[in-house]
Amino acid sequence: MVGWLFVAPALVMYGLFVLQPLVLTVQYSLYRWDGVGPATFVGLANYADVVSEPRLIETLFNAFRLVIFFSLIPVTLGLVTAAIIQRVARGWLGTVSRTVLFLPQVIPLVAAGIIWGRLLSLQGLVNELLTAIGLGGVTRAWLGDFDFALPAVGVIGIWVLLGFCTVLLLTGMAKVDPALYESARLDGAGWFAEFRSITVPSLRYEVGVCVTVTVIAALATFDIVYVSTGGGPGNATAVPGIQIYILAFLERQVGLASALAVVLIVLVLLVILPIQRLTRGDA
Amino acid sequence: MVTTGMDRTRAPRRAGPLAVLALLVAACASPGAVTQAPTTAPTTAPTTAPASGEAPSGSAAAPSESAAAAGPNCGTDPVTLNAYFETGFDLPFKLSDEFTKQFPNVKWDIKQDQFTNLMSSTPRLLSGDNAPDLIRLPSMVSLVKDGLLKNLDEYVTAFGWDKFPPAQLAQNRVAADGTRGSGSLYAAGLNYSLTGVFYSKKLAQQIGMTQPPTTVDEFEALLAKAKAANLLPIMAWNATASGGGLAFPLQNLMAAYGPTDPINDWIFQKPGATIDTPTNLTAAQHLEQWVKSGYFPKDVNAIEYTDANARFGKGEGVFMFNGDWQDAGYDKDQPQGVGFFVFPPSQSGGKVAAMSAPLTYGIAAKAKNADCAASFLNWVATNEKAREIDVAVGGSNPGGPPDLPVPPAAAGSVINETLAAGAQVGKDNGAMDFIANATGSIFAQGWTPELQSLVGGKEDAAGLLKAVQAEYEKELSR
Structure with a gap:
């Protein structure tokens, strides 16, 4: 009973701001509704629209392409970075690099998107650097280029999420029994062998958390994309979040927007649940 | 946006929020591309x-x-x-x-x-x-x-x-x-x-423009001259955040090669209206040609409204398609240095038309x-x-x-030129709403991505009109 009292405030908030909207979204997805006027029940018609419309499907593909940049690269790089910091930079250097890497987490994503928009523009710093090292030929307006806009957005994602992964993995590494490393060294194991045989396996749970959080960040991304490219050029960086926003607030198709949102939720769950099972399993 | 259309709405409107953010960012060190912003936002x-x-x-x-x-x-x-x-x-x-x-x-x-x-x-x-x-x-x-x-x-x-x-x-x-x-x-x-074509008086003089062009052909000749003189012929914005600014020249071309009534009917959602007409195709093909000739900045798909104005204010671009809401900004950047004309008709002496909202x-x-x-x-x-x-x-x-x-506005202000042009458009009954205002999302879902694709060489003039018309019909059917 006392336990329930402690949980109650959080539970009320959770129910009000998470569960209720979730249920309402599912409900709205079954209606044709402009957000104000009368709503018409249409069954699964909105879902049929979502799967039959190439533009909406395309946003899902883009989201999965972003997983490479938002999840795969930050987690891999984060492992390597954390291992390096753990091994060679335990003192003030480690603290500084941890802080620098984690800083993007503190900066509002909207501000980050704008700064990167400037950096990646035709006259931006990125192109200046490329020109300075003799690569003037490849300079372009990265966020306005059909082939490079998505990877460019991905780079912003790496910048944002690398610090998060690194810090989380570093924390996990601190828990690994130093005796393991010692005995491995006695057996003549090098840095890479230690990394592969001790560090990575011990961090299974932390890696699971990193992958989960970053995959969700990739699939459900909105702010970075909205601010840096708005989904353009064409639909090169259009993600479900942007389409949901446009459908709900510009086209005022609340039902269709909700259906896309539900599809997105289901997809996220489908991707996340196996990861959870794999990393938690019988660890 | 419906009404003011493009004008301020589509394009500039979006620019506002970004301008404010840009200011914040500028304060912490980013390079100066946004110096323009302060004039409007605060x-x-x-x-x-x-x-x-x-x-x-x-x-x-x-x-x-x-x-x-x-x-x-x-x-x-x-x-x-x-x-x-x-x-x-x-x-x-x-x-x-x-x-x-x-x-x-x-x-x-x-x-x-x-x-x-x-x-x-x-x-x-x-x-x-x-x-x-x-x-x-x-x-x-x-x-x-x-x-x-x-x-x-x-x-x-x-x-x-x-x-x-x-x-x-x-x-x-x-x-x-x-x-x-x-x-x-x-x-x-x-x-x-009122919308139309602004021009830098200094650069226009440099390419030998003594008076505003009276036909599209004359205008295109000026564009070619500017290109040959190594000047940027047209400053424009076409980034998603501001919306496809190339819709301005496109609609001007449409009204030059065809009547305005069918365009307004389409915007007003009259039954059976279509944007995919032969004269509009001619217009879109001209725009495609401008793109291919390099008349727009090569990074136009990444340029936002405020940036385009800032760059024009610094002397980049002979012409710029825009509306009179930007008059004060132009006066401030280049005092007495900016002129304005209504986009010319295809035939000399023909009626002029302009987006006006x-x-x-x-x-x-x-x-x-x-x-x-x-x-x-x-x-x-x-x-x-x-x-x-x-x-x-x-x-x-x-x-x-x-x-x-x-x-009257202050002497030497470009406002006087846009007001005079407005009278001319009124006389010819050439006022149009903006094609971006036909539906709530035709700009975001139709014009902007399609115009960006035209710039990126992923779409041609005919495909652009077909795609926008298909999106229009789909939205109206919902």
């Missing part, structure tokens, strides 16, 4: 303050002479108008200050928001308990369908708006079947913007002070001082009764 805030200070409340407030004018008014008792204005545009704030000066019993409770936010929040604001007496309207048809906007027909007769040129009110009329352009009046314009304000159906708000709208169109502010601050034609003179 200026509005202070103007709200004086309103309360100047208005003596209570019985001390003497009704001014003109308060006794015919029609509904604000009475003599203290009244507070609940208003939603658009961040980044001075005009409504200045007008509200002046209104309070003349009618001291009227105070203002002004909230402001970015245009894009207004687009998403207007239905909620209008249907809420404290519905605004006066609100900047981003779009109308769906709001009318939901019964959220006050029908202004009674004021049309009470104030004599029926004597205004009919074209002025047409864009704010919505018929029973949901088409725009005719039917009952649901909004009024604070002023009427009201800066639309409406009244909530549930507004508590509807009469007072309506009298403000009438005052804006007819009061001498209000019309002066309209021209000096807004840069656009104040509209109103045809017999009232349009107050």
Whole structure:
């Protein structure tokens, strides 16, 4: 009973701001509704629209392409970075690099998107650097280029999420029994062998958390994309979040927007649940 | 956005929020591309303050002479108008200050928001308990369908708006079947913007342009000359954040090669209307040719509205398609250095046409002070001082009764050129709404991505029109 009292405030908030909207979204997805006027029940018609419309499907593909940049690269790089910091930079250097890497987490994503928009523009710093090292030929307006806009957005994602992964993995590494490393060294194991045989396996749970959080960040991304490219050029960086926003607030198709949102939720769950099972399993 | 269309709405509106953010970013070190921004964004805030200070409340407030004018008014008792204005545009704030000066019993409770936010929040604001007496309207048809906007027909007769040129009110009329352009009046314009071609006088002279081109061929010859002289022929924006600015030249070309009526019918959602016509194809092919000839900046798909203006202000680009709401900015960047002409017809001596749209304000159906708000709208169109502010601050034609003179702007200002051009367009009956306003999302889902694809070589002129028409039909079928 006392336990329930402690949980109650959080539970009320959770129910009000998470569960209720979730249920309402599912409900709205079954209606044709402009957000104000009368709503018409249409069954699964909105879902049929979502799967039959190439533009909406395309946003899902883009989201999965972003997983490479938002999840795969930050987690891999984060492992390597954390291992390096753990091994060679335990003192003030480690603290500084941890802080620098984690800083993007503190900066509002909207501000980050704008700064990167400037950096990646035709006259931006990125192109200046490329020109300075003799690569003037490849300079372009990265966020306005059909082939490079998505990877460019991905780079912003790496910048944002690398610090998060690194810090989380570093924390996990601190828990690994130093005796393991010692005995491995006695057996003549090098840095890479230690990394592969001790560090990575011990961090299974932390890696699971990193992958989960970053995959969700990739699939459900909105702010970075909205601010840096708005989904353009064409639909090169259009993600479900942007389409949901446009459908709900510009086209005022609340039902269709909700259906896309539900599809997105289901997809996220489908991707996340196996990861959870794999990393938690019988660890 | 419907109405003002592109004008401020689509394009510049978006620019506002980013300008503010850009300022924040600039403060912490990013390179200077955004120096332009400060001129628009911050200026509005202070103007709200004086309103309360100047208005003596209570019985001390003497009704001014003109308060006794015919029609509904604000009475003599203290009244507070609940208003939603658009961040980044001075005009409504200045007008509200002046209104309070003349009618001291009227105070203002002004909230402001970015245009894009207004687009998403207007239905909620209008249907809420404290519905605004006066609100900047981003779009109308769906709001009318939901019964959220006050029908202004009674004021049309009470104030004599029926004597205004009919074209002025047409864009704010919505018929029973949901088409725009005719039917009952649901909004009024604070002023009427005009779009066309701005040019740098210095660069134009450099390529031998002694007078504005009189045909599209002449204009294209000038573009070629500019290119040959290693100048950027046209500065433009086409990034998603600001919306596809190439829609400006495209629609100008459409009106040069075909009649304006079918274009307006399409925007107003008349049954069977199509944008995919032979003359529009000719227009789109010309635009495609301009793209292929390198007449636009090569990074145009990444250029936002404010950046385009900043770069034009620094002398990059001979021409720029834009609207008169940017007049003050051009005057500031290049004093007396910018000229303006209406996009020329295809045949010499043909009629000119231009996108022209009201800066639309409406009244909530549930507004508590509807009469007072309506009298403000009438005052804006007819009061001498209000019309002066309209021209000096807004840069656009104040509209109103045809017999009232349009107050002149400062000598040497490009405003005088846009006002003169507006008269020419009016004479030729060439006013069009903006193709980006046909539906709530045709700009975001149709024009912008398709125009970007045209720039990126992923789409040709014919495909562009087909894709936009398909999106239009799909949206209307929902």
